[in-house]
Amino acid sequence: xxxxxxxxxxxxxxxxxxxxxxxxxxxxxxxxxxxxxxxxxxxxxxxxxxxxxxxxxxxxxxxxxxxxxxxxxxxxxxxxxxxxxxxxxxxxxxxxxxxxxxxxxxxxxxxxxxxxxxxxxxxxxxxxxxxxxxxxxxxxxxxxxxxxxxxxxxxxxxxxxxxxxxxxxxxxxxxxxxxxxxxxxxxxxxxxxxxxxxxxxxxxxxxxxxxxxxxxxxxxxxxxxxxxxxxxxxxxxxxxxxxxxxxxxxxxxxxxxxxxxxxxxxxxxxxxxxxxxxxxxxxxxxxxxxxxxxxxxxxxxxxxxxxxxxxxxxxxxxxxxxxxxxxxxxxxxxxxxxxxxxxxxxxxxxxxxxxxxxxxxx
Numbered sequence: 001x002x003x004x005x006x007x008x009x010x011x012x013x014x015x016x017x018x019x020x021x022x023x024x025x026x027x028x029x030x031x032x033x034x035x036x037x038x039x040x041x042x043x044x045x046x047x048x049x050x051x052x053x054x055x056x057x058x059x060x061x062x063x064x065x066x067x068x069x070x071x072x073x074x075x076x077x078x079x080x081x082x083x084x085x086x087x088x089x090x091x092x093x094x095x096x097x098x099x100x101x102x103x104x105x106x107x108x109x110x111x112x113x114x115x116x117x118x119x120x121x122x123x124x125x126x127x128x129x130x131x132x133x134x135x136x137x138x139x140x141x142x143x144x145x146x147x148x149x150x151x152x153x154x155x156x157x158x159x160x161x162x163x164x165x166x167x168x169x170x171x172x173x174x175x176x177x178x179x180x181x182x183x184x185x186x187x188x189x190x191x192x193x194x195x196x197x198x199x200x201x202x203x204x205x206x207x208x209x210x211x212x213x214x215x216x217x218x219x220x221x222x223x224x225x226x227x228x229x230x231x232x233x234x235x236x237x238x239x240x241x242x243x244x245x246x247x248x249x250x251x252x253x254x255x256x257x258x259x260x261x262x263x264x265x266x267x268x269x270x271x272x273x274x275x276x277x278x279x280x281x282x283x284x285x286x287x288x289x290x291x292x293x294x295x296x297x298x299x300x301x302x303x304x305x306x307x308x309x310x311x312x313x314x315x316x317x318x319x320x321x322x323x324x325x326x327x328x329x330x331x332x333x334x335x336x337x338x339x340x341x342x343x344x345x346x347x348x349x350x351x352x353x354x355x356x357x358x359x360x361x362x
Contacts, residue, residue, distance in 0.1 A: 057095050057098050104248060179206065198250075200230040241298045254288065265282065
């Protein structure tokens with residue numbers, strides 16, 4: 001009786017994860033996602049939701065192919081009678097969506113570990129590539145981009161005390177090659193405007209990863225500039241009215257890329273001065289800041305809602321800008337690495353506080 005009850009509970013939880021993902025794909029075309037709504041601020045509910053999703057995946061064995069255990073082996077295994085001999089398509093979508101969710105939370109919030117990738121999940125991804133369902137194709141593109149970008153996030157960090165065995169520029173070259181291969185596949189990530197943003201952001205983040213020294217190679221600076229240009233060419237056509245539909249990943253990527261404009265501008269000004277490119281970087285920065293202000297007016301005006309979030313993000317950009325003018329001798333930009341611009345200034349309590357205010361969609 002207890003086994004059947006537990007099976008039903010986990011089945012309900014899994015179905016809810018799948019239903020949430022499907023609903024969010026419908027509300028944000030081309031963007032596979034999970035949603036969590038949180039009522040109490042300054043609490044790690046997002047992390048708990050991610051861990052709960054991972055627990056459901058493990059207990060239902062969704063990250064592994066269905067297996068029939070021989071009777072002789074039953075005495076040597078943990079008895080889980082609620083496991084099914086088959087996995088439904090919705091369960092396959094749920095495990096891939098759970099991986100994507102945990103990867104985003106792990107990389108961008110640093111509050112939990114991501115769900116480990118398994119060979120069976122690769123099989124699920126291959127199956128989705130042939131369904132012809134737009135949501136499945138978007139899921140495939142997003143996850144493949146994440147799989148490449150994950151290797152940069154979890155590569156040995158730049159440190160004064162422990163140098164990575166593999167040079168960062170070599171790692172970046174390999175990852176960029178893997179990313180370029182995705183553009184030759186079907187479906188191509190760049191076919192959708194929003195997945196194009198994810199693809200160009202990944203290219204920028206990998207290029208930035210190569211800028212690990214205090215005196216980066218001018219070619220690496222130029223590669224990063226080109227990658228940022230591609231990202232903003234894909235991102236800026238989105239009108240402020242579309243910003244409320246952005247996911248957590250897209251907001252983070254926007255802020256990371258925008259704040260990186262300051263870092264790159266500083267490098268171009270002090271090392272290889274290029275007035276035209278420096279002005280272009282500044283114009284992108286101003287445009288994103290203004291768009292965030294406009295987006296705060298497009299969103300429902302309720303306390304702690306999306307309007308407040310966009311207003312605070314715009315305020316963060318303005319505070320960084322004014323900080324440069326008031327304290328020119330202070331350098332925020334000493335290290336180029338995957339930790340993002342401003343380091344803890346961006347990924348600190350202020351950013352996490354905004355996370356709890358947003359009706360988060362992934």
